[in-house]
Amino acid sequence: METRVLLIEDNPGDARLILEMLEESGADEFVVDRVDRLSTALERMTAHAPDAVLLDLDLPDSSRLETFSQIYAQSPQTPIVVLTGLDNEDAGIEAVRAGAQDYLVKGMISGTALIRVLRYGIERKRAEEALRASERRYRLLFENNLAGVVRTVGDGHIVDCNLACAQILGCASREELLKHQMWDFWVDEGERIAFVERLKRERSVSNLEVRNRREDGTPIWVLTSAHLNGGSSTEAAVIEGTMMDITERKRAEAENLRLATAIEQAAEGVVITDLAGTIQYVNPAFTRITGHSREEALGQSSRILRSGRHDRAFYDKMWATILAGRVWQGEITNRRKDGALYPEDMTIAPVRNSNGIITNFIAIKQDVTERKLAEAKMRTLNEELEERVKVRTAELEAAYGEMEAFTYSVSHDLRAPVRHICGFSDMLLEDHQSSLDPSAVAQIKTINNTAMNMSRLIDALLNLSRLWHEPLTRTAVSLSLLVGGVVEEVKRDLKSRKIDWRIGQLPTVDCDGGLVREIFVNLLANAAKYTRSRQHTVIVVDHMTIAAETVFFVRDNGVGFDMKYSDRLFGVFQRLHLAEEYEGTGLGLATVQRIVHKHGGRVWAEAQLDMGATFYFTLGNFADRRQVKRCKVTRPATIRVRSDSTTVDEPAAVVDVSSLGARVQGDMGLSLGQTVDLVIEEGRPEGQPAHVIWMNRGESGIVSAGLQFIEPTEPCAGSPSVAA
Numbered sequence: 001m002e003t004r005v006l007l008i009e010d011n012p013g014d015a016r017l018i019l020e021m022l023e024e025s026g027a028d029e030f031v032v033d034r035v036d037r038l039s040t041a042l043e044r045m046t047a048h049a050p051d052a053v054l055l056d057l058d059l060p061d062s063s064r065l066e067t068f069s070q071i072y073a074q075s076p077q078t079p080i081v082v083l084t085g086l087d088n089e090d091a092g093i094e095a096v097r098a099g100a101q102d103y104l105v106k107g108m109i110s111g112t113a114l115i116r117v118l119r120y121g122i123e124r125k126r127a128e129e130a131l132r133a134s135e136r137r138y139r140l141l142f143e144n145n146l147a148g149v150v151r152t153v154g155d156g157h158i159v160d161c162n163l164a165c166a167q168i169l170g171c172a173s174r175e176e177l178l179k180h181q182m183w184d185f186w187v188d189e190g191e192r193i194a195f196v197e198r199l200k201r202e203r204s205v206s207n208l209e210v211r212n213r214r215e216d217g218t219p220i221w222v223l224t225s226a227h228l229n230g231g232s233s234t235e236a237a238v239i240e241g242t243m244m245d246i247t248e249r250k251r252a253e254a255e256n257l258r259l260a261t262a263i264e265q266a267a268e269g270v271v272i273t274d275l276a277g278t279i280q281y282v283n284p285a286f287t288r289i290t291g292h293s294r295e296e297a298l299g300q301s302s303r304i305l306r307s308g309r310h311d312r313a314f315y316d317k318m319w320a321t322i323l324a325g326r327v328w329q330g331e332i333t334n335r336r337k338d339g340a341l342y343p344e345d346m347t348i349a350p351v352r353n354s355n356g357i358i359t360n361f362i363a364i365k366q367d368v369t370e371r372k373l374a375e376a377k378m379r380t381l382n383e384e385l386e387e388r389v390k391v392r393t394a395e396l397e398a399a400y401g402e403m404e405a406f407t408y409s410v411s412h413d414l415r416a417p418v419r420h421i422c423g424f425s426d427m428l429l430e431d432h433q434s435s436l437d438p439s440a441v442a443q444i445k446t447i448n449n450t451a452m453n454m455s456r457l458i459d460a461l462l463n464l465s466r467l468w469h470e471p472l473t474r475t476a477v478s479l480s481l482l483v484g485g486v487v488e489e490v491k492r493d494l495k496s497r498k499i500d501w502r503i504g505q506l507p508t509v510d511c512d513g514g515l516v517r518e519i520f521v522n523l524l525a526n527a528a529k530y531t532r533s534r535q536h537t538v539i540v541v542d543h544m545t546i547a548a549e550t551v552f553f554v555r556d557n558g559v560g561f562d563m564k565y566s567d568r569l570f571g572v573f574q575r576l577h578l579a580e581e582y583e584g585t586g587l588g589l590a591t592v593q594r595i596v597h598k599h600g601g602r603v604w605a606e607a608q609l610d611m612g613a614t615f616y617f618t619l620g621n622f623a624d625r626r627q628v629k630r631c632k633v634t635r636p637a638t639i640r641v642r643s644d645s646t647t648v649d650e651p652a653a654v655v656d657v658s659s660l661g662a663r664v665q666g667d668m669g670l671s672l673g674q675t676v677d678l679v680i681e682e683g684r685p686e687g688q689p690a691h692v693i694w695m696n697r698g699e700s701g702i703v704s705a706g707l708q709f710i711e712p713t714e715p716c717a718g719s720p721s722v723a724a
Contacts, residue, residue: 003029003122006050008071009083010036010059014106018054018083021111030118038062038070045074051122052101053080057091064088068095077129079121148222148243156183159238168222168245170214180215187211187219195226199239203228209246221250269344269365272351275323275358277302289344289367291337302363307341309333322348322361331368342369421451472598477513479506479552483541486520490528497537499528504542507550511619515595522588523554523615530558530613549618557612569605592617 079101084092092103101121148165166177186192226241269286351360425448540555570593600620607613
């Protein structure tokens, strides 16, 4: 290989002597370029750096150490051999101290020595360049390594590290990590000591999983390798190590272990096969269910379980499903190792790799033999129970019918004697009261009152008995109209007593109007009775929707009752209050319950002592047949009030409903500009009278309400109008 040497010598004789020595030594690898000035040398070195320089320190344009300094500054890596005179050897020594490769004394140079010095210098240069290149490569690998690389001394002080190491340990930069000691990042001091002791013994540790913590204290797992360089102890040596964060791998391993443990301990059989159906894994439950050991099953086809109970089409459909990437679920009959058949519920799902390609199938198998036996037994028991229920129901119906007939007969037969008692006691008082002493009169009145109570009780019993036999007659009934009529009756019975009636806008429903009226008669009469001790009585009738079911309720602020006795509330002759305090037969709520049940509904109550009570009931499924129109009174007028047989004229306001094919007749009791809700009953026969409920609403709710008659009419010009 050609070696370029730059000879800087202004003395032609010395230059010729050096060239001749190189030629005579046979060192033909050297190509010498000679210059006689420093400036020319610098130009040549700029154009093409030589492999070595032979330098005379005293030149026409430079001298002594200044000459060397400029050449060295131009190319510090190039080996420079200084040529000095015998009287100038000190200058050569100074040049070597400043960085020269060597110096030679002119007149004492041999060809062998010259070649040796040049070759040594050039080889040294090449070795240094190779070392520097190696260091650059090492540093590049050090800095860019994805694994953390760290160098520490024996006490744990970090002397060097790469960025990956800093990031693994939670530091933002190398500089931040260098402030710490490596031992600060160990979680367990015992593990750290064991690691150091092992390193002392073995000098090298590879792929050790240890627990570290990040700078913020977060625990991590790292895979570390370390080597002890130099020194007979860790204190005097340098520890070079690498680390990789394996926290996620350890977490995944733990998760896989939990999953594997769960599969191993699962009650259901688990089978994993390849795409051809060859068994690659079975869990203990599979062995328990099928009788095949794991060793017997592995490598076998899943066909070893086939029972022969299913045709080819069954299995073709199963395989077509799972090969298409879908889940197959179904019940299948399989065969145990001993030949016994058994039913099982099975789910087969495809298993895909990271590229979405199906690589395996996993089957979850549950032996349902016991369940099948239990189902068969349950079916038998149900059939027996249904037959027993039919028999018992027939017996109960017969017994209940007999009881109802007996009750009716007894009640009917008692009516005449009770009627006689009432009649004769009345006659006795009318004809002979003046001749009887006061105690006798009081006794006769007691007899009369008791007999009257007995008569009412008999009537209630007969009514209750009649409810069992009479069929429902369902028609469209406006509950607002019906409740309004009941309220008017209760008002008449209460005479001058003031009650705050709050009647909601109730729907029109398909029900037995007569029976539903009995519900409200009993509930409203009870509400009025149990609130008579209140200075301000409030009774609310309304409805609400709960889970798509219409629930009606009657609420009062009366004496209430204790809910622990609520199971007695709807029983016959059951009373929660003393008869001396509150009169009654004890049959009202029982009648309500029977009517509600007859409609397919349910009834219940909620109350607190001295805080009032609320009775709820439903009427089964029905169609809401109401039509609501909101109208504003726009024109005062005098209209006819129809109240039983009395007809009077009073000033009032007109709400025109001619657009509905009807005209209001009755005292609306409204003023000009008021707004009302008209609830019109739909479905009435053509040309037949219908009814309307009107409700005058204020800020606090309904402030007045009433029942009106509507008679058919045709719209006509000039009719009183409303703003709808």
